Amino acid sequence: MSVGIRDVARAAGVSTATVSRALGRGPVSDAVREQVEAAVRATGYRPNLSARRLRSKAAQTIGLIVADIRNPFFTAVSRAVEDAAYAAGLRVILCNTDEDPAREALYLRLMEEERVTGVIFAPTKATADALTPDSLGFPTVFIDRSGLPGAHDSVVLDNVAAAGALVDHLAGQGFARIGGLFGSTSSTARERQAGYEAAMARHGLAPLVRAVAPNAAAAEGEAARWLAQADRPEALILSNGLILMGAVRAARTLGLTIPRDLALAGFDNEPWTDLVEPGLTVIEQPVAEIGAQAMRLLFDRIESPDQPVRKVVLSGRAVLRGSTRRG
Template sequence: MAKIKDVAAAAGVSPSTVSRVLCNGPVSDKVRKRVEAAMARLDYRPNLAARRLRSQHTDTIGLIVSDIRNPFFTAVSRAVEDEAYRNGMRVILCNTDENPDKEAMYLRLMQEERVTGVIFAPTRQMVTSIDPQALGFPVVMIDRVSADAATDAVVLDNRRAAAQLVGHLQQQGYRDIGGLFGNTSNTGMERHAGFSEALQQAGLAAPARFVAPSVEAAEQAVLQWLAEPARPQALLVSNGVLLLGAVRAIKSAGLHWPQDVALVGFDNEVWTDLLGDGLTVVEQPVNEIGRTAMAMLLERLDEPERSQRIVVLQGKLVVRGSSLPQ
């Protein structure tokens, strides 16, 4: 009678991959068809009771994000869940509020739940300290990664996107450009780097301020900045949550864009097209980020020993009235 190791040898995969096919777990369609063909050739019949007793993982993945209220993470989470469902998997969603203690707690929860893998948007403190070997499951980072990270990742080309926004503002004649960035993630730091480099290359100052990732923190910071004698002609904001805070501040100060201050940012949310002539933003490929992260997790499960892979996606500049001089 054929055994799992016989099927694995015939299909050219590991026994664990055969097990995932048997339990409708996370494998690519190509590998699944190859394994199923090998089982048919060998007339393999699984011992279901024994397989359940030996199983060490569930058909569940963890999805750990910093703030589910942020529309970016809402959209990415939906894309991950859709792809997980298509592959016969469930999702445990956790929200960390950019808190390293909560991140550590939820990673322990994932170990206790014996998840198959985790898709994770970590803080700067956590991004370099994650060790998939110690955790016992593969990790794919989304939105945030560092050169020292030991995991796969899918991210936006943040430096290029920020530089693209700066270049657009320069084309409209703006020279005094300020930047507002989140202070808890590598994403904010990378966008600040792209912002600074673009302005420095043009021989211009790059004034920047860093705030906690909340609407309220952004609103207070921008209100203070706008009240200063040397307020910027234009303001670049590093994510959708902070952009909403900047919008509130400009309105509270009785100012208008672009007449008093031009405004550009990240994340093409529905509301960004509904204010005045709309806000100029970099649109992130949120669905592609979620789908790619799930695909990378499945690939890592099929090939645990392959080298680290980082996928860098490009944003799309959406120009609207907030940055066009009138």
Template sequence: MAVSIKDVARQAGVAPSTVSRALGKGPVSEDVRRKVADAVIQTGYRPNLAARRLRSRQSMTVGLVVADIRNPFFTELARAVETAAYESGMRVLLCNTDEDPGREAMYLGLMAEERASGLILAPTRALDPARLAEFEIPVVLVDRGLPGARRDTVVLDNRAAAETLVDHLVATGRRRIAGLFGVTSATGDERRAGFEAAMARHGLAPRLRMAAPTPEAGHAALADLLSERPEAVVLSNGLFTGAMLRLCRERALAIPRDIAVCGFDDEAWASFVEPGITVIRQPLETFGREAMQMLLARLARPDLPHRTVTLSGELVVRGSTAR
């Protein structure tokens, strides 16, 4: 026999209307939402999403459009968003643009066709803010802002994080410091700006390159950058860090004796490889939860002022930058 919403309400000890609010976008306490979520699992209830979509003109689906699912940052971000969405009774439709404006446009169209309840988006540099103005659903920008777009945004303080890495390298005695930064997003620009500002503050000449955020482009740019014989290198994403480790192995460079290495994103292998990689750790779970909470708040109150939440990174020092 099919399980009804009344069965879930009986199991959770609440009214059926409370279950409806907990599984949708209605206001309920976190304690009640957890009770309803537990009752859904215990009863095996499956909501009739098609019927709900016809009633509400929404699919109870959150669109998540990321720039590169190979980048562990976006993999972990997707997991955090999915967890927060599940706890709110919503589903996640994940799309990957590979930093391609054409694919991005296609997926934005898909979200409109599917009548997604809302969208969490890591935009490409080429996205026209006017395109987002066409959306009748809430859009939250994550990881990177979009100049001219009046949208809720969750970002890292990229400039400060890059400055922290340079300051750390200088404190270990390095002076010839190089940097490699992504060329396809505002994130790379902000990290480059922080790198240059810190180098200028220390009276040092920056050595830097910009490249597409792929292992192949990173490897080529780093091979060129090493011709300037830096003592240390700052890498703006985990893909570049992996490319640097590969290049060091190919050239028999010892880290940190021959060159110090540090970068962004505390991937699992960063603490396993020898001698351990110094990184800026990003609060990935907070990224996902903040974005989802912003989206839910916007669904409940479309007239809320737009907000930007700027998160801080944490410097994790390991052997790759030892003196």
């Protein structure tokens, strides 16, 4: 059968308690510690993490709940989170919700059952608004989206400013009929829309807004319908990388030349955005920083559960490329 701590204890000629202490950071004499380590090597002992978790009540696990890992934004953030977690000796359980509140609820319940150390969560607007500070049984940090003000720690982009910067840039280039295509499920998309509308108003321009499910296929369909109209916009702002990609596809299909027939500006400086001619103007999010900050906030919250709620707002960086150059 499997070798347990009792076998190690027997091999080392000490008690199981001493083995446990030698392996952890308990007080043990150097001689005994060496004996134990030798016994561990000799027996090929591997601690049973389930037993350890049960007894010590420290799951050493964090949950990472995102909409879809295939969204490059979440891919990058998740990588940062995992690096930080494993560096701290924590395991990561990854969950994809597809922006479905039912699956969000399911995974939150799973996190409770795992007795996780903490959770990093990108909730839909519906779930975020429904979650009060104490409805979650574990420390939680929201990323990308925030919920009720002051309810949860969060790290988000300054979406209003970022969207405004795109409008300013386009307006500065002389575009007037600037449309906005925004995701329909996240608070982030709402904020970007608000920033867009505020900036449009500043420039005395009429907003043109449409909402769409945040995936490339839906965005392509909606953009194609929009751009086929006679009074189509001459520039488009897209609220994330997937929607941006859909819009590029739609423009291609309709034979529109960028930026002559249509200017495009979006979010997420994904590796491909500078490869599609003439280069796509985007807001770059500090993805690694977002993941790292989220972990920092989570650790702080775990350490001092009662400290005031914090919201870290990071600035995007406008990467100006050919897609918004006035023909």
